[in-house]
Amino acid sequence: MSARFGEFGGRYVPETLMSAVVELEKAYEASKKDRAFQTELAGLLNDYAGRPSRLYFAANMTEDLGGPRIYFKREDLNHTGSHKINNVLGQALLAKKMGKTRLIAETGAGQHGVATATAAALLKMECEIFMGREDVARQALNVYRMKLLGAAVHTVTGGTETLKDAVNETMREWTRRIGDTHYVLGSVMGPHPFPTMVRDFQSVISREAREQILSAEGRLPGAVVACVGGGSNAIGAFYHFIGDADVKLIGCEAAGLGADTPQNAATVTNGSPGIFHGMKSLFCQDENGQIAPVYSISAGLDYPGIGPEHAYLAKTGRAQYEAVSDSEAVDAFEYLSKTEGIIPAIESAHAVAYVIKKVERLAGPVIVNLSGRGDKDAASIARYKGVELYE
Amino acid sequence: MSKFISYITAGDPSLEKTKEFVEALSEHSDLIEIGIPFSDPVAEGEVIQAASLRALQNGVTPAKVFDMADTLDPAIRRKIVLLTYANTAFTYGYEAFFRRCRSCGLYGVIIPDLPYEERGEVAPFAGQNGIHLITLIAPTSADRVRTLAKDASGFIYLVSSLGVTGIRSELSVDLSGIVAQIREVTDTPVMVGFGIATPEQVNAVNAVADGAIVGSAFVKLIAEQGAAAAPHLSKLIKELTFHV
Known part of the structure; x- marks a missing residue:
């Protein structure tokens, strides 16, 4: 699986995270050929997500x-x-198969946070969401929904206090706690394999x-x-x-x-x-x-x-x-x-x-x-x- | 004899003061890391994040950091390691960036978000200009340790623990196993950083590796003391290196 789209892509992350992204790439590759995984994911997408x-x-x-x-x-x-559930169900199920018990995610509008909190509730995993202070204010209803779904919501106060800063803080949190934690990145961005994997799920x-x-x-x-x-x-x-x-x-x-x-x-x-x-x-x-x-x-x-x-x-x-x-x-x-x-x-x-x-x-x-x-x-x-x- | 590396962020509270602080730290430092401030330093904890923000508000740019370095004594310049995020060097142009490092007579460059897999796009420019591109090894590196260590030059930056930079009350990772793996493939000195702030922690690190890297403790002092921080920095580095 190529890490690049032409000159773009790659994996520019601190060494502390490298083992996690390499492990994820291997697990994702294996899941593509794992018929039981694909059947379970298709079932969730159809019966649960509609x-x-x-x-x-x-x-x-x-x-x-x-x-x-x-x-x-x-x-x-x-x-x-929203479409966010397509990616989240894929990643959450993959994380579960990898033996992870805790999901973390950034969110901007709150849709990805809600989707991640939903998948965590369904798959009985812990969930923590990072959201910029400005977004917490303008998307109050989604903050409440995430909490209702059992997630902890952290308000990020650094920088511009929006999506970019929420990603920064979620990446920092992942470097603090890798063993039991999967970072459910919400878009086709971040280090390889996320852009490819999220694209495939979407x-x-x-x-x-x-x-x-x-x-x-x-x-x-x-x-x-x-x-x-x-x-x-x-x-x-x-x-x-x-x-x-x-x-x-x-x-x-x-x-x-x-x-x-x-x-x-x-x-x-x-x-x-x-x-x-x-x-x-x-x-x-x-x-x-x-x-x-x-x-x-x-x-x-x-x-x-x-x-x-x-x-x-x-x-x-x-x-x-x-x-x-x-x-x-x-x-x-x-x-x-x-x-x-x-x-x-x-x-x-x-x-x-x-x-x-x-x-x-x-x-x-x-x-x-x-x-x-x-x-x-x-x-x-x-x-x-x-x-x-x-x- | 153990070595010691200090870190401060350039331009906090001003580049004139950075020069003064570097001079204050140089006597007891084998190397001095100077951080080029970046808007989104994802490998840093709160102390260095705040320092980067203050420096950016002061209008610090990579070009101005190089200009400041030019004014240091040549013997001090040879101790300087620039810490820069990948985007800063990429935007400056890798070739121009490392040429400028050479014209300043600097020792090396650390890019915390440039792992081994992406090193190839930078390493040739560092090599051509005789600048050490420092390798980081983490507690999670596991079966990557030997591969990473083999290509290391200057020193190896061994990350003491999971997470970002910042002062920690205790270091829980057993580093001696990682150091032993590194020793199998290279004699490059192993310096341990992240979370080290007290003489006891420095001594503990010195017992298993070649020395310690201390950053946030100095940056915190600068945040507290501002322009008057120099004597406080001198005092702290003497305490930290007393047994070295």
Whole structure:
């Protein structure tokens, strides 16, 4: 299994962690050939998480925009409300087989934390979640859900107090306690084998979507659109279409207040190659390699890097990455709620916003990965709109 | 005779003071590590994280750290080991970074997030410029120890315990077994760091390895005493190296 996607990837972690990532790589390789493991995982994904997720034809939005036929891959209907459960069930089951008894994880929006806490409860494992102080404040409901599920939630106060700092602290915690602990990384980032392993667990999205669109339309999509923070839902949605050169792959990253302002998290648009969080990839950083304090209204996209496979797809031109601002995402959040009766996660709303904005450029049919549901965002979007609503 | 390595973060509270502190520590240090501040030092505990943040707020850059090193006495420069995260050296350009280390007359470089597997992209530039690229070995290295030690140059940085840098009340890992494995393949000195802060801990480490590395205890003193830290650093290093 290669540790690289072109020049990107690798495993830039302290020596203390090397034995753990090597052990993980071996265990993951073995699990791919372990029929009992694969059967158990498939059972969990189907019976517990509710897979396969539906591919839903958005008739109202298609009619309203007057462009190509638009489909939503409904990852928001998964148990725990997002695509995060696909990866978490895989990693948690693997950790259990490796004899680990404790799961730790970072979380931004809280979706990955909730998914990890859920898997830990199901598999009877200990669970500790690290979350930046700013995210704890804007995602209070998810903090409560994690605690309800039996996880301990640590508030991270260093640095920008968001997802990046939560990853820093979870990596530090892993170096303190490796023997019984697995770090359930939430995206296609970090040291090898995480970017490959997490992609494989998320690729169920495009494996299903490919069959579903062929069955519904008798042809492949013109484009697949997904939001990108670290990039796990996007790579999952892209993966089985990468070989189909005519399928456009479009990642939507967070422009925050604008990609040309200091307040954004648009890594491909503004970033440069670097080494951080265990990987060589693209990062928002200054000319001395100090990681930039990024911003997005979406806690899940508020990250200064991108997974190494996305950096590779961007560099080779196989996928394109477009910046979508806070206000465009909020408009799409409201639009989809009213038009289709679906409240999307503010992360996923970035992908919806791109389709609304660029509909005339898209050839159909278009698959939008609806990576999560928006219940968690209702209060913070209300506040953004000036409505005094607290959970 | 045991050796001693001290560590401080560059630019905390200022680069002028870093120069003064390095001079204060040099008499009793075989080598002095100077940390180039990084925004996200994942291998560091709270003490050095805070120092890095203060230094960055003071506008410290890698170029300014090199410029400060240039002003040190040449004999002190030959004792300097820069501690840098991979991204700092990568962004500076590996070739330019190590050329600058040579022009400063420095001893070596430690990159805590550059494990053996990724060493190949850096090591040639270190080698061409005669700069030691220091190998770290951890309590978890297990069957990796011999492979890592074989390629070591300068000294081996043996991490005393799991976790990040910082002061610990006790060191629980049995280091003598790891040192014995290292000794099978190399004579490169083995220096033990992470968590060491008292003369007793230094003595305990000296009994099993070639010496100790002390960082957070000095950085904490600097955090407490600020610009007036130099005499306090001198006093602490004398206590720590009294038996050396």
